[in-house]
Amino acid sequence: MPETYITRSSAIAARMLAGEMMVMNSMDSTFFTLNEVATAIWQAADGLTPLREIVRNQVCEQFDIDPAQAQTDAEQFVSELSQHGILLVSDQPLQDPHAPEER
Amino acid sequence: MSLLNEMSQKAFDMGVPISVHLDVTYRCNERCVHCYLDHEDHGEMTTTEIKNVLDQLAEAGVFFLTFSGGEVFLRRDFFEILEYARGLLFNVKIKTNAVMIHEAEAQRIRALGVDTIQISVYSHRPEVHDAITKLPGSFVRTIKAIRFMRDQGLKVTIANVLMTWNLHDSDGVQKLAAELGVHYTLDPTITPKMDGDTSILSFRIAGEELPEVFRNPALVPNMEEFCAPPKPVTSDDLEGYSCSAGHSFCYISPYGDVFPCVQFPLPTGNIREQKFMDIWNHSPELKEVRSIKAKDLTTCSSCSHVSSCTRCPGLAYMEGSMRGPSSADCEKSYYRTGIPTANMLRKSSQAPVASLVQIRPLAALA
Numbered sequence: 001m002p003e004t005y006i007t008r009s010s011a012i013a014a015r016m017l018a019g020e021m022m023v024m025n026s027m028d029s030t031f032f033t034l035n036e037v038a039t040a041i042w043q044a045a046d047g048l049t050p051l052r053e054i055v056r057n058q059v060c061e062q063f064d065i066d067p068a069q070a071q072t073d074a075e076q077f078v079s080e081l082s083q084h085g086i087l088l089v090s091d092q093p094l095q096d097p098h099a100p101e102e103r
Numbered sequence: 104m105s106l107l108n109e110m111s112q113k114a115f116d117m118g119v120p121i122s123v124h125l126d127v128t129y130r131c132n133e134r135c136v137h138c139y140l141d142h143e144d145h146g147e148m149t150t151t152e153i154k155n156v157l158d159q160l161a162e163a164g165v166f167f168l169t170f171s172g173g174e175v176f177l178r179r180d181f182f183e184i185l186e187y188a189r190g191l192l193f194n195v196k197i198k199t200n201a202v203m204i205h206e207a208e209a210q211r212i213r214a215l216g217v218d219t220i221q222i223s224v225y226s227h228r229p230e231v232h233d234a235i236t237k238l239p240g241s242f243v244r245t246i247k248a249i250r251f252m253r254d255q256g257l258k259v260t261i262a263n264v265l266m267t268w269n270l271h272d273s274d275g276v277q278k279l280a281a282e283l284g285v286h287y288t289l290d291p292t293i294t295p296k297m298d299g300d301t302s303i304l305s306f307r308i309a310g311e312e313l314p315e316v317f318r319n320p321a322l323v324p325n326m327e328e329f330c331a332p333p334k335p336v337t338s339d340d341l342e343g344y345s346c347s348a349g350h351s352f353c354y355i356s357p358y359g360d361v362f363p364c365v366q367f368p369l370p371t372g373n374i375r376e377q378k379f380m381d382i383w384n385h386s387p388e389l390k391e392v393r394s395i396k397a398k399d400l401t402t403c404s405s406c407s408h409v410s411s412c413t414r415c416p417g418l419a420y421m422e423g424s425m426r427g428p429s430s431a432d433c434e435k436s437y438y439r440t441g442i443p444t445a446n447m448l449r450k451s452s453q454a455p456v457a458s459l460v461q462i463r464p465l466a467a468l469a
Binding site (some may be wrong): 013089 | 105106107110113114117119121161164166189192193194200214216217218219256258343
């Protein structure tokens with residue numbers, strides 16, 4: 001099975017507020033808030049780490065979630081955000097457009 | 104309530120500065136007749152200082168960042184600042200007159216993922232626009248820049264400040280915005296200069312002219328609701344606040360001064376001397392601003408408009424008291440609904456009544 005790589009679009013704005021990550025796409029002004037698990041995936045979306053590895057290291061270990069369920073949920077989350085142009089998805093490693101980390 | 108409004112309310116309740124307006128310069132290539140700024144450079148922040156401010160704002164939780172001036176593109180380092188801000192993942196809005204924006208600049212703005220560009224257009228008639236900006240040819244340059252940015256897919260908003268010079272041009276500007284395929288927003292507010300000089304208030308449109316604006320369906324789509332009499336005041340209304348100034352929003356000048364709002368020149372600290380969060384958390388002035396609920400307002404607390412008035416605490420402050428009325432907003436409430444405000448009633452009851460018999464010395468009649 002090919003790996004999935006994810007990175008954040010350069011058109012987004014993001015900031016943490018009260019434990020939730022606010023994300024807005026400047027192209028179409030879509031606005032999301034991410035819960036803790038989604039935020040962990042979001043923060044690890046460096047374009048170089050396969051999604052499977054992100055789920056294993058950032059989600060299953062930190063949040064004690066069943067790996068198969070976590071992988072399914074993560075794929076759905078990635079699919080939804082990629083449809084809004086917030087995450088870029090590829091089967092090849094991607095360059096992270098954001099040098100500094102979001103706060 | 105939309106998700107965005109929900110998060111904004113959360114920031115307000117928690118006292119998080121979710122939105123900041125940062126003027127990077129007061130210098131400008133236009134000299135608009137109604138402008139409240141002193142365009143001399145009295146020592147604006149350097150590139151390094153502004154980057155440091157941006158780091159602090161990101162740390163403080165600022166999400167929405169507006170760059171304005173003066174004319175932002177007069178700073179040779181503006182794109183460097185913009186790139187840095189986007190690297191910190193702010194949602195960025197730029198306010199500009201756009202006369203220095205060409206195709207290359209528009210492309211770069213798009214590439215940096217700027218959310219919105221707001222551009223001042225005063226009239227659809229070039230001669231009126233140029234007379235207000237005092238920059239010959241500015242209308243043509245501004246409109247050309249709007250086309251460049253629109254073609255890049257940028258979200259552009261034309262801001263139409265209404266004053267005595269262009270009172271009857273709002274329909275024309277709105278049509279122009281529609282032709283250009285950009286958004287339109289109207290603002291009939293002229294504020295005193297930041298040093299308190301009120302001479303430019305003579306450009307404010309007279310209250311009697313406001314109904315023309317408020318009852319124009321092209322400008323106010325929900326006119327019936329907008330112009331409806333105020334609803335009965337509830338105890339919740341009296342526990343409310345005027346706006347987000349100092350609660351979840353603030354303004355930073357090119358010299359590092361922090362104010363509750365761009366229209367609220369109450370100094371609360373300087374970012375060159377203190378950390379932003381020290382000012383935000385500990386400034387006595389900001390604490391005072393945050394403490395004022397509708398029930399604490401000297402005249403407005405007894406006004407029937409208290410729940411729906413656009414009362415600006417900054418304009419009230421410039422009028423004498425941050426707890427007092429803002430006469431410009433009183434006028435808007437009155438001409439919007441036809442119902443006088445408590446401030447208007449108070450003033451009319453205090454007005455001296457002329458004696459029926461007027462006796463003047465004969466010399467004065469000569």
